[in-house]
Amino acid sequence: MIMLSKRERETLREISKWSRFYAHWQPKTRAKLERMNLVDNVEPNGKTENYQLPDKGRQLLQQLIEAGAYA
Numbered sequence: 506m507i508m509l510s511k512r513e514r515e516t517l518r519e520i521s522k523w524s525r526f527y528a529h530w531q532p533k534t535r536a537k538l539e540r541m542n543l544v545d546n547v548e549p550n551g552k553t554e555n556y557q558l559p560d561k562g563r564q565l566l567q568q569l570i571e572a573g574a575y576a
Contacts, residue, residue, distance in 0.1 A: 506568055513538060514574055517566055520544060521558055528554040538562070 509517065516534040520526045528535070528546075535556055538544040543562040548555045558566065569575065 507565060521566055526556040
């Protein structure tokens, strides 16, 4: 499993809760997650950015939940 800081875990969970997660919300942490391929911009070029979890991010979030990281 990928080791994430508490802030990164919380941001990953927060992104999963929103249908639109903009680039200016927690930009540094979101950018780190994007570099790890745990978050992707799902909007086409020229549109307002919307970051969501790809399959890899969803799987990691599920593993973290099962491991009790959010308890």
